[in-house]
Amino acid sequence: MGIISWIVVGLIAGLLAKLVMPGDDPGGLVITTLIGMAGALVGGFLVSLLGGAGVTGFNIWSILVATLGAIILLALYRALAGGRRRV
Template sequence: MGMLSWIIMGLIVGALAKFLMPGRDPGGLIITILLGIAGAFVGGFLASALGLGTVTGFNLGSILIATGGAILLLFFYRRFKR
């Protein structure tokens, strides 16, 4: 069940990141999910590195941190694919 929740969270966060960063993306649904999952890891790592603590579960703080990480990854992904 944990893996399924990561995929669902990744889908939500990836879609939210694409919504907040409009433009052409060189990826489809799978890339969106992968960027969302990786964004959750990056956002969580950056939050703990900055001393913001660890945010776990499906709550507003974890969604915001994961979305920030996904936006960061989407930015670099767009730059890399050009």
């Protein structure tokens, strides 16, 4: 999968994750894209542990896997930074 595909899948996954889990999360479009790209790595790893195909290219399955990983990352962020407030 090329870098442009990673960026597009990351952006879509990050946006979907923030749509599913609205709240006060850091960053704009760049951070959202990075969360989605990292989510693709996390989701792909977890799905491959279960015997499935991880992120396989620019397709619906890859976007769903990346979104799952991004949701997990957002949940972890909220669990770790939950008590801290920005001033």
